[in-house]
Amino acid sequence: MSDRKELTRRNFIQLVGGVGASLALGSFASLACADVALKTPTAGTGASFAPNVFVKVDPDGKVTVTIICPDAGQGSRTALAMLVAEELDVDWHNVAVVQAPANQAVYGRQGIGGSNTVRSMFGELRRVGATTRMMLVAAAAKNWKVDASTLKTSSGHVLSADGKKSVAYGALTAVAATMPVPTSDIVLKKPEDFKIIGKPRTRIDNPDVVTGKAQYGLDVKIPGMVYAVIARPPAFGATLKSFDDTAAKAVPGVLQVIQVPSGVAVVGSNTWAAISGRKALKIDWDMGPNTDLDSAKITAQLVAAVGPHKEMPEGAKTIEATFDFPYLSHATMEPMNAVADVHDDHCTLWSGTQQPTGAVGQVAGLLKLPQEKVTLNVTLLGGGFGRRLSNEYIIDAVNVSKAIKKPVKVVWTREDDMKHDNYRPAGHSALKGAVDASGSPVGWSHQTITAGRGGAGSYGNPDLSYNIPGAGMRQGGVRIPVPTGAWRSVEHTLQSVANECFMDELAHAAGKDPFEFRKGLLTNERLKHCLVTAAEKAGWGTPLPAGHGRGIACFEGYGSYAAHVIELSVENGQIKLHRAVCVVDCGIAVNPTGVEAQMQGACTDGLATALSAAITIRNGSVVENNWSNFLWMRLDGMPKVEVHIIPSAEAPGGMGEPGYPSVPPAVANALFAATGKRVRKFPIKLDELV
Amino acid sequence: MALYKINVNGKEKSVEAVPDMPLLWVLRDLLDLTGSKFGCGIGACGACTVLVDGVSQQSCQIPVSSLGTKKVTTIEGLSKDGKHPLQKAWIEHDVPQCGYCQAGQIMAAAALLKKNPHPTDAELDDALGLNICRCGTYQRIRDAVKAAAAGATK
Numbered sequence: 001m002s003d004r005k006e007l008t009r010r011n012f013i014q015l016v017g018g019v020g021a022s023l024a025l026g027s028f029a030s031l032a033c034a035d036v037a038l039k040t041p042t043a044g045t046g047a048s049f050a051p052n053v054f055v056k057v058d059p060d061g062k063v064t065v066t067i068i069c070p071d072a073g074q075g076s077r078t079a080l081a082m083l084v085a086e087e088l089d090v091d092w093h094n095v096a097v098v099q100a101p102a103n104q105a106v107y108g109r110q111g112i113g114g115s116n117t118v119r120s121m122f123g124e125l126r127r128v129g130a131t132t133r134m135m136l137v138a139a140a141a142k143n144w145k146v147d148a149s150t151l152k153t154s155s156g157h158v159l160s161a162d163g164k165k166s167v168a169y170g171a172l173t174a175v176a177a178t179m180p181v182p183t184s185d186i187v188l189k190k191p192e193d194f195k196i197i198g199k200p201r202t203r204i205d206n207p208d209v210v211t212g213k214a215q216y217g218l219d220v221k222i223p224g225m226v227y228a229v230i231a232r233p234p235a236f237g238a239t240l241k242s243f244d245d246t247a248a249k250a251v252p253g254v255l256q257v258i259q260v261p262s263g264v265a266v267v268g269s270n271t272w273a274a275i276s277g278r279k280a281l282k283i284d285w286d287m288g289p290n291t292d293l294d295s296a297k298i299t300a301q302l303v304a305a306v307g308p309h310k311e312m313p314e315g316a317k318t319i320e321a322t323f324d325f326p327y328l329s330h331a332t333m334e335p336m337n338a339v340a341d342v343h344d345d346h347c348t349l350w351s352g353t354q355q356p357t358g359a360v361g362q363v364a365g366l367l368k369l370p371q372e373k374v375t376l377n378v379t380l381l382g383g384g385f386g387r388r389l390s391n392e393y394i395i396d397a398v399n400v401s402k403a404i405k406k407p408v409k410v411v412w413t414r415e416d417d418m419k420h421d422n423y424r425p426a427g428h429s430a431l432k433g434a435v436d437a438s439g440s441p442v443g444w445s446h447q448t449i450t451a452g453r454g455g456a457g458s459y460g461n462p463d464l465s466y467n468i469p470g471a472g473m474r475q476g477g478v479r480i481p482v483p484t485g486a487w488r489s490v491e492h493t494l495q496s497v498a499n500e501c502f503m504d505e506l507a508h509a510a511g512k513d514p515f516e517f518r519k520g521l522l523t524n525e526r527l528k529h530c531l532v533t534a535a536e537k538a539g540w541g542t543p544l545p546a547g548h549g550r551g552i553a554c555f556e557g558y559g560s561y562a563a564h565v566i567e568l569s570v571e572n573g574q575i576k577l578h579r580a581v582c583v584v585d586c587g588i589a590v591n592p593t594g595v596e597a598q599m600q601g602a603c604t605d606g607l608a609t610a611l612s613a614a615i616t617i618r619n620g621s622v623v624e625n626n627w628s629n630f631l632w633m634r635l636d637g638m639p640k641v642e643v644h645i646i647p648s649a650e651a652p653g654g655m656g657e658p659g660y661p662s663v664p665p666a667v668a669n670a671l672f673a674a675t676g677k678r679v680r681k682f683p684i685k686l687d688e689l690v
Numbered sequence: 691m692a693l694y695k696i697n698v699n700g701k702e703k704s705v706e707a708v709p710d711m712p713l714l715w716v717l718r719d720l721l722d723l724t725g726s727k728f729g730c731g732i733g734a735c736g737a738c739t740v741l742v743d744g745v746s747q748q749s750c751q752i753p754v755s756s757l758g759t760k761k762v763t764t765i766e767g768l769s770k771d772g773k774h775p776l777q778k779a780w781i782e783h784d785v786p787q788c789g790y791c792q793a794g795q796i797m798a799a800a801a802l803l804k805k806n807p808h809p810t811d812a813e814l815d816d817a818l819g820l821n822i823c824r825c826g827t828y829q830r831i832r833d834a835v836k837a838a839a840a841g842a843t844k
């Protein structure tokens with residue numbers, strides 16, 4: 001069965017054998033996905049040449065790059081391999097990847113978040129490729145008895161100075177493994193010499209994805225494995241009083257019903273048996289202290305927490321606005337799940353998590369095992385967006401496996417996933433601004449209050465991109481017993497969205513065109529260039545059909561710059577999206593097709609959350625429970641999405657998040673252009689415009 | 691529990707299951723065909739889409755007892771070599787992000803092209819309108835289906 005082969009293939013230790021003793025490259029300390037301290041050089045394994053934990057060259061010339069960061073759909077398995085392949089100077093079609101299990105001792109901290117993966121490893125993985133190449137060159141120099149500095153490389157071959165002699169890397173593996181590891185004078189290619197970086201490479205997993213072979217956590221099956229779903233508390237703060245499992249146990253295929261910390265687990269011989277068993281379970285819950293909690297009350301608390309605005313200059317024209325934001329579920333396409341096989345002295349896990357080494361630490365702590373006794377095999381992630389930063393689904397699987405002494409897959413159904421997320425907090429933004437008689441902004445006060453378990457300060461406080469004298473931003477919070485967490489672009493989903501909506505209102509108060517108004521106030525040239533490009537590509541200022549409107553907005557963050565223009569109309573009482581122009585400057589676009597994909601994806605998120613997606617709280621519980629009521633974009637609602645990438649030689653910026661924050665305000669601003677009415681609440685409803 | 695003989699990807703398979711077990715779980719848990727994905731379980735997302743006698747259907751909504759002799763095709767059986775025009779177009783247009791929804795998208799598109807080789811935009815939107823892509827690959831889905839329909843894959 002392909003599962004087994006896949007799992008073995010992913011088992012790095014087996015595959016790369018003794019490379020735990022590996023190459024010393026002190027420079028890895030800056031990795032964000034990893035803080036890798038590699039040790040002494042190795043002679044490689046067998047006939048392959050594996051000078052460090054990241055790369056292996058086989059005698060047939062095949063290159064395998066070990067990917068230490070999870071891929072949640074951001075394309076890191078492709079982009080990271082491109083970095084190594086570029087400096088190693090090999091042909092892309094000879095490159096394969098293998099996913100590393102969690103291993104803090106070998107790789108340092110492994111995790112993905114903050115749009116960090118590619119930008120944090122851009123220098124280091126190129127150095128991995130370059131040092132590997134240098135050792136292959138040194139091997140050829142030794143064989144040919146010439147000075148290594150006279151040799152060149154191309155397409156996986158070392159060439160003599162005159163180009164007459166050529167030897168394939170694969171033929172050099174044994175000798176290369178005996179060469180000293182270069183630690184200085186590691187020369188990286190100049191951007192103008194790149195052959196792989198900056199050239200679109202389709203995702204390395206595509207062939208497996210389109211044939212159904214790609215393996216996600218939910219697809220893992222190991223011998224003897226059973227399946228479990230967990231009945232979870234029906235309200236935040238509810239606790240288990242008692243349960244009657246008689247009917248559940250009578251369901252065919254149900255094996256066991258047990259209490260676990262997160263609820264009552266129904267274990268079955270397959271997923272359907274477990275799900276059916278859970279339906280038959282009778283549980284008496286103590287509903288806890290929060291059954292009065294609902295979205296309206298939460299909003300009222302947020303509004304009450306807004307303080308007085310900063311003073312505006314005397315005599316200036318002032319305007320005020322507020323924006324309400326709902327909770328949002330991450331709703332990754334693959335619901336949470338994990339496989340655990342817990343034994344007295346060790347534990348093996350399979351899961352797609354954004355925090356592999358974090359999960360190992362949590363599980364080791366829970367089971368009181370040394371970390372090296374906990375193995376976590378990292379599968380593909382069916383979406384992340386911040387949801388898989390926490391590992392409670394892995395903890396679920398560990399608790400169930402420990403109790404039943406069998407390997408188990410814990411499956412969260414969509415309902416579990418949507419009602420037990422760590423949500424993007426609900427928030428309330430209050431803004432006040434002022435313009436003088438000439439239409440220049442002279443005051444800006446922004447307060448955003450978020451509702452989460454962390455209270456104040458749990459979500460960040462971004463800077464304003466515009467040069468407005470005395471501009472002030474304040475973030476506050478109220479403690480609400482709804483679990484919250486990072487959601488693609490985190491605080492920017494609230495504050496930066498509110499900023500860009502209000503900027504439009506200030507431009508209007510100043511009697512200025514919202515594009516020109518922004519352009520005149522932006523200080524960062526790269527951001528300004530994105531804004532101008534978006535306006536140009538969208539034909540800003542050119543006539544539109546009656547009833548259509550264009551809205552513009554921009555964003556800087558995560559080391560990248562973005563701008564959007566959305567064109568829409570209102571027809572038969574409905575918003576119709578026509579066109580989304582997305583512009584990004586992310587420095588060097590390592591894989592342009594990946595960058596474009598991130599912009600398309602973030603744009604879709606922006607449209608869905610602007611227009612339809614919301615999590616509502618009622619009776620201390622989440623109302624939405626599936627895709628039927630957590631309303632996402634579908635093909636028929638999508639506008640034409642076009643992405644423009646600004647050419648740049650700057651260091652790469654992040655790409656997971658920067659494409660989101662300017663989309664919802666561009667929608668709101670377009671709606672004003674089309675209807676003359678303003679948005680005060682997300683998701684937007686036409687009858688709530690003012 | 692009862693024994694069902696079902697036809698999947700051209701082969702007859704015997705499975706022991708309760709009558710109401712959805713085809714999705716039969717495929718995934720009993721037959722180890724995990725290409726069809728679980729996304730909602732209520733027929734609202736399309737991740738589990740398969741062909742039943744050539745028609746696109748949500749396998750999470752089909753009790754195994756209702757299948758009879760109908761022929762089921764999953765992503766694993768769409769082509770022998772992974773070279774269905776849609777599979778090629780999906781790779782060339784680099785459609786997948788996380789990839790989790792894509793088997794369902796491809797199967798829905800395959801059913802469409804089978805009965806309507808040159809769909810209009812509206813027909814395409816309609817045929818794939820159920821299938822959610824949480825990663826937002828819609829633009830590329832459109833491009834890839836059109837390329838496959840136009841015979842424009844390499």
Ligand code: FES
Pocket residue numbers: 727728729730731732733734735736737738739748749750751
């Ligand atoms: S899982 Fe069947 S439609 Fe969503």
Ligand code: FES
Pocket residue numbers: 073333382383785786787788789790791792822823824825826827
């Ligand atoms: S590619 Fe991730 S859900 Fe579609």
